[in-house]
Amino acid sequence: MGMQQVHPSPTPVILIIGAADTGRAPIAVALLRRLAQERGHTWQIASAGVVGHDDDPLQPAARDALAVMGLSIDDHVARSLTDDLAHTAHLLIAVDSGIARVLRSRYPQATIYSLGELAGRSRDIPDPAGMQIGAWLHYSREMEQLLKAGFERMTTILSGNNVVEESPSLASPPPPPPPPPSERQEVCARATRLLDAIQAMPDVIDWPAARGRLQATLAELIPLATEPTDLTMLYVEALNRWLDRQTSTPSADRITRLRTAIERGQHPVGQSEVADLMRWPD
Template identity: 35%
Template structure:
C-alpha cells in the first residue's frame, strides 16, 4: 500500500480535485493505495470551493466530504509521494522538505503548462483546469506508480527546461525590432517597475501601465483575429491594477510580469484561463 498526498495551496480546490481524480485512475489496479490532499498554507477546517465540487461532478467524479488541512511534518514523513500540483508548490516543498519524497505534477507530465489556482473564477475556468489536471495525471500515472514502488525517475527534459522557460516569461528580454511600440513601452514599464519598486511613484506608474495596456489592446483589436484573447487578458489586468497609489507587493509584481510576458504572443482560451487564475491571486 502507498500513501500519496496531492499538495496545493489552500487544499480547497486543486489539491482535493487532484486527489479525487488520481484515486479514480488508480482504483482498479491499486485499490488499497491511499490518496489524500493537503495545502502548503492550508485553510484548515474549510471545505471545498463550490466550483471545484461542481467541476468534479461535470467530470463524472464524486467529490467526497472534505476538510482542508495544512501539510504537517508528520504527514510529509509518512507519505510515499508528495505530489505538487504546480511548480510554485514544488518550490515550497523543496524549501520545507529538501530531502522529502516530493515530485511536481507538470514535470512528471513533461509539460510547461501549469494548473494555476482558479480561485473565485467561473465554473468554466474550473472545468478547463480540471480537464488539464486530469490530463496531466493520466500522462504522469506510470511515473507516479513507479516512484511509489521505489523506482528511480530520471529528470525529464521538460523539467530541465523549466528554469529557462520561467526566466524567459518573467525576466526582461531584448525585444525584437518589429514589436509594437505600445507593447515595448508596456514591457519596459512592467519589468522596470519590478526592478526598483521602492523608488516608484505608484500613482503615475499605475496610470502609465493602464495607458500602455489600453494602447496595445486597441492595436490588437484592430489587427488580431477574434480568437486572440490578449485584449481580454489586458482588460482583466487593468481591472485589478486600479487607480490607487499603493505600491504593488511582490506577489502582484510577479503576476504583472507574468501577464505582460505572456501577451507578447497569441492567447487561446486555456491560456486566458491560466492568466485568470493568476489574477485571482492578486489580493493574496
C-alpha cells in the same frame, strides 16, 4: 527529485499539495483515486495545503466541476500540511511548481514532483479560484491529462525503482510555443467556456444571468473589428438578438450551433455570415 524516506505504511501514500486545499488539490485527489482504481492500485491518496485554511470545505465551483466529471469528494475538509503528514507520504505531488519549491525547501529529503514534472511537461495549472465553472472544468480536465501522462512515473516511484530523468543536454529541443491567441480568440474562448458550463449543468445555471454575461462577452468583439469589410458589429448584434429571444436554456443542438457561430467570430466576418444568423429560427 529527492531521496525517498522510510515510511511506516506498507501501502503507498500520496499527498497532493495545493495552496489552501480547497480547490485544485482535492480535485486532483478525486481524479487520481479514479485513475488508480481503474488500474488496480490501492494507493492511499489525500491532500493538504501549504497555507492555513483548516476546516474549510471544497469551493462550490470545484465541487460542481467534479460533479460534471462524475466524481465527488463531498466530505473533504481542508487541512494544513504538517511535518507528520509529509513524513508519512511516499510521494508529495505539488499542484504547481511554486508549491513544489516551497515543499523542497521544507522537506529536502522527500520525494517531490509537481504535476507538470510528473507528466514531463513544463506546465502549471493556474488556480481558478473566483472563476466560473467553465474555467474549473477546463483546468480539471487538464489536471486529469497530466495525471494520466505521469501515471507510469508515479508507479515507478512508488515501486521503489529509480526514475531516470532525461538529461537536458540530450533531450530533444522543445517544440516552438504556439503563437499567443489574438484578442478576438480570447473573447471567443471565454464565451465558449461559458457555453460549456451552461451545457454541462442546464438545471443549475441561471439562464437569464448567463445569457446576459454571454451577450456582454460577445459585445467585446465589436471594437476589435478594424477592417472596413469586417461586419462583426452586425454579426454580434444578430447573435445577441437571437439570444434575447431564448427565454429558457437552449437545447443541446442550439448550443452547438451557437458555439460554431461564436468560434466563427474569431476572425473577420462578412455579409453571408450575418445573413445566415438572421435566418436562424427562434
